Amino acid sequence: MGDKLLFIYKTLLAHYGELNWWPTKTPYEVIVGAVLTQNTAWGNVEKAIAGFGDNLTPEFMENVGLAELTEIIRPAGFFNQKAGCLKAVTAWYAGYGYDAPTLQREPLAKLRTELLTTKGVGQETADSILLYAFGFMTFVVDAYTARLCGRYPIETGKGYEAVKAYFEGNLPQSAGVYNNFHALIVINAKEHCRKKPLCDGCPLGGTCWRCGI
Ligand code: SF4
Incomplete structure (x- = not known):
């Protein structure tokens, strides 16, 4: 299971690069x-x-x-x-x-x-x-995360705490990874995995169960 999550992370990272959200803000x-x-x-x-x-x-x-x-x-x-x-x-x-x-x-x-x-x-x-x-190692779960998990699918269990625990339990223990992965999920949701998905060109298209459906 952890391999699947790491694969998704690496695939999105290769496509969009490091996003480092909110780097210049106080x-x-x-x-x-x-x-x-x-x-x-x-x-x-x-x-x-x-x-x-x-x-x-x-x-x-x-x-x-x-x-x-x-x-x-x-x-x-x-x-x-x-x-x-x-x-x-x-x-x-x-x-x-x-x-x-x-x-x-x-x-x-x-x-x-x-x-x-x-x-x-x-x-x-x-x-x-x-x-x-503040750079604490805590994964952010949002509606985009839930959408990706439901479609790909990633069997995280239901509810905020279950999804958060799943991600934290299957990723390297790193605030940098948590930061980037959440940002990558958001950007991919905006570019491709929208309410009505635009699977054409989605970096996860080759492995996502929902691709094109
Ligand atoms: S292939 Fe389609 S459904 Fe799957 S993650 Fe990409 S946009 Fe979403």
């Missing part, structure tokens, strides 16, 4: 992006982020009024919920002095539990923050 910018991207396209997140101008800092988020914040993030949709979540997740980060190295000294399980009890933060958002903002 951890806080990644946190904000991970919240804003809930239930919306990344293009809308970019519009919302642009609205912050030079103010995309935890200090600004801590002090800005909710009315102003919801106006800034309106392009990302669900702005009332997301404003509350941004405030809550910023308060969580404040507990570590807005300092990534301080936070990175804490155990992953503790941080994940804290995030999962933070208002508006679900499993995907928590893992995105921990992996992409």
Whole structure:
């Protein structure tokens, strides 16, 4: 089973190359992006982020009024919920002095539990923050991952934790691999494995059970 997963990873990597998501962002910018991207396209997140101008800092988020914040993030949709979540997740980060190295000294399980009890933060958002903002070894599962697993198929078991455990149990223990593999799954879902799949040219076409069906 692990061979299948590694094969998929290597095939996607050979096709798209190393993606290294969010390499130039500060951890806080990644946190904000991970919240804003809930239930919306990344293009809308970019519009919302642009609205912050030079103010995309935890200090600004801590002090800005909710009315102003919801106006800034309106392009990302669900702005009332997301404003509350941004405030809550910023308060969580404040507990570590807005300092990534301080936070990175804490155990992953503790941080994940804290995030999962933070208002508006679900499993995907928590893992995105921990992996992409802070480099923790935690695999991010999203709708694209579930789609690929269902179609290829990859027998992961059902539910977020089962899929996450499957990937983590069958891949090299590496935050870099987790980072790249999730990004590769997303890009392939956008280019080929869409709701209505475009199997022509998909790098997984030669081995995917669903290819062309
Ligand atoms: S071959 Fe088709 S169904 Fe299979 S992963 Fe590629 S796009 Fe998706």
